[in-house]
Amino acid sequence: MERTMSESLxxxxxxxxxxxxxxxxxxxxxxxETNFGNLTDTEFTTLHFLQARxxxxxxxxxxxxxxxxxxxIKDLQDQLEKATxxxxxxxxxxxxxxxxxxFAAAVLDFAVSLSMGVTTGKWTGVVTAGSKVVQLAATI
Amino acid sequence: xxxxxxxxxxxxxxxxxALVSGCNDSVDxxxxxxxxxxxxxxxxxxxxxxxxFYASCVRGAxxxxxxxxxxxxxxxxxxxxxxxxxxxxxxxxxxxxxALKPNDASPFAYRDLRRQECEQYASLxxxxxxxxxxxxxxxxxxxxxxxxxxxxYSAAVDTLGGSVxxxxxxxxxxxxxxxxQAGIFKFIATKIFTAIADNYRRDRLKEYLVGNSGAVDKxxxxxxxxxxxxxxxxxxxxxxxxxxxxxxxxxxxxxRQRQLASxxxxxxxxxxxxxxxxxxxxxxxxxxxxxxxxAQLQRRTEAGKSYLTMLKILQAANVEFACKLAxxxxxxxxxxxCPKASPVVEANTKAAAKLPLDRTLQTLAVKYYLQLKxxxxxxxxxxx
Numbered sequence: 001m002e003r004t005m006s007e008s009l010x011x012x013x014x015x016x017x018x019x020x021x022x023x024x025x026x027x028x029x030x031x032x033e034t035n036f037g038n039l040t041d042t043e044f045t046t047l048h049f050l051q052a053r054x055x056x057x058x059x060x061x062x063x064x065x066x067x068x069x070x071x072x073i074k075d076l077q078d079q080l081e082k083a084t085x086x087x088x089x090x091x092x093x094x095x096x097x098x099x100x101x102x103f104a105a106a107v108l109d110f111a112v113s114l115s116m117g118v119t120t121g122k123w124t125g126v127v128t129a130g131s132k133v134v135q136l137a138a139t140i
Numbered sequence: 141x142x143x144x145x146x147x148x149x150x151x152x153x154x155x156x157x158a159l160v161s162g163c164n165d166s167v168d169x170x171x172x173x174x175x176x177x178x179x180x181x182x183x184x185x186x187x188x189x190x191x192x193f194y195a196s197c198v199r200g201a202x203x204x205x206x207x208x209x210x211x212x213x214x215x216x217x218x219x220x221x222x223x224x225x226x227x228x229x230x231x232x233x234x235x236x237x238x239a240l241k242p243n244d245a246s247p248f249a250y251r252d253l254r255r256q257e258c259e260q261y262a263s264l265x266x267x268x269x270x271x272x273x274x275x276x277x278x279x280x281x282x283x284x285x286x287x288x289x290x291x292x293y294s295a296a297v298d299t300l301g302g303s304v305x306x307x308x309x310x311x312x313x314x315x316x317x318x319x320x321q322a323g324i325f326k327f328i329a330t331k332i333f334t335a336i337a338d339n340y341r342r343d344r345l346k347e348y349l350v351g352n353s354g355a356v357d358k359x360x361x362x363x364x365x366x367x368x369x370x371x372x373x374x375x376x377x378x379x380x381x382x383x384x385x386x387x388x389x390x391x392x393x394x395x396r397q398r399q400l401a402s403x404x405x406x407x408x409x410x411x412x413x414x415x416x417x418x419x420x421x422x423x424x425x426x427x428x429x430x431x432x433x434x435a436q437l438q439r440r441t442e443a444g445k446s447y448l449t450m451l452k453i454l455q456a457a458n459v460e461f462a463c464k465l466a467x468x469x470x471x472x473x474x475x476x477x478c479p480k481a482s483p484v485v486e487a488n489t490k491a492a493a494k495l496p497l498d499r500t501l502q503t504l505a506v507k508y509y510l511q512l513k514x515x516x517x518x519x520x521x522x523x524x
Contacts, residue, residue: 011365011369012365012368015368015369015372018372018376019372019375022372022375022376022379025383026379029379029382029383029386032387033386033390036390037394045205048205048383048387049205049207051379051383052203052204052205052380052383052384055200055379055380055383056200056201056204056254056376056380058372058375058376059196059197059200059372059373059377059380061372062369062370062373062376063197063261063264063369065365065369065372066193066264066268066365066366066369066370067264067267112216112220115220116219116220116223119223120223
């Protein structure tokens with residue numbers, strides 16, 4: 001088994017980002033409960049799945065953090081933390097289910113690319129996905 | 141510290157004080173033995189935490205909702221599975237994914253896949269345990285040195301070496317703390333003690349605690365993210381668990397409301413079968429299962445937190461022992477973290493007057509024993 005990680009992200013910051021993604025999943029859960037009666041079955045099911053995928057991916061990140069080598073903290077950490085912070089700020093403001101669907105999907109894409117980056121050491125995908133989260137958050 | 145806490149601490153210290161005052165053996169060395177023995181109790185509990193890393197993944201997968209499996213899910217799964225290091229597992233899951241079609245997939249397909257992906261973490265517990273047992277072996281060697289047994293560190297060196305090599309092999313990484321481990325090895329490997337007067341033991345303990353302190357500090361620092369990662373994995377499980385049950389309860393509640401509204405409109409007078417909590421019987425059952433699962437998760441979380449606190453206490457103990465025992469600042473890698481009144485920092489001040497070696501060992505060992513005790517009790521609440 002070989003795990004690699006670029007010099008771009010520390011074990012601790014990876015765990016912190018995983019915690020933020022779990023927080024996002026929780027906020028999405030609150031949105032679902034609050035809007036339970038107003039969502040169509042399709043909207044509810046899709047958002048519920050997105051929530052489970054976000055939480056599962058965050059769990060993957062945490063387990064990956066336990067298997068990787070601790071590395072130095074470089075510029076990428078700031079970008080990733082900004083993306084998660086913006087996502088947390090924005091998700092609390094969302095009131096429309098369509099907006100939530102788009103945004104939660106973008107956050108999930110970000111989380112999945114981050115998990116990929118940890119195993120491959122290639123960060124292009126996560127930087128792109130993170131930028132998209134920040135862009136979307138700016139419109140909310 | 142409030143009066144109740146002080147009283148509780150005083151009560152809990154009675155067995156230790158009785159121990160250190162009632163025997164012919166040197167009280168300071170007995171206190172050191174009691175401290176290292178208390179810390180070492182955690183070594184029996186950590187395997188449960190380490191194994192729960194994998195178990196938590198499986199439990200979380202079981203709370204993934206059943207239903208649709210989209211093409212984007214398959215694409216993401218293909219990418220995810222392609223990075224699984226275990227070749228046999230990777231090949232097996234790739235075969236399953238090739239046969240999977242979004243519209244034909246079982247509603248359980250996504251959940252089953254997530255469950256099988258957890259297998260990549262099946263050996264993680266053992267690797268983490270090996271890494272953490274290194275610390276406990278070190279503590280045991282300290283306890284042995286404070287005992288009246290002959291101490292041969294060659295056995296300890298074999299154990300420590302085996303632990304680290306096994307952890308490195310299973311985790312597939314070169315340990316990031318290799319330098320710290322090498323420092324501990326080197327120090328232990330050069331110490332084969334057979335002599336055994338108490339003064340000799342104290343001098344060796346001092347040498348050991350000061351000489352190893354930098355490496356031990358780095359090593360304990362290195363272990364802590366493992367536990368934080370475990371606690372985060374439990375948070376993920378908690379979110380999945382809550383979501384699964386709460387939405388099941390909501391769905392049941394809504395369906396029942398619709399049914400009752402329908403019955404109510406056609407058959408006036410039909411009694412409402414809803415509990416005082418506003419839940420139907422099936423929803424009440426789910427609510428109880430949610431509460432039970434949450435309570436178990438809470439116990440695991442508390443145990444993980446106590447283990448993390450225990451590591452922080454051991455780290456603080458390592459620093460304070462070294463700061464109080466070192467003769468020269470140059471002996472310490474973290475002299476800037478020493479308390480200002482430490483003899484090694486303020487050698488000329490009265491406040492920093494150096495206590496005799498036996499008093500220092502005894503005072504610190506009792507202090508940290510008392511800090512460790514409640515954490516070990518909480519850690520013992522961990523349930524398999």
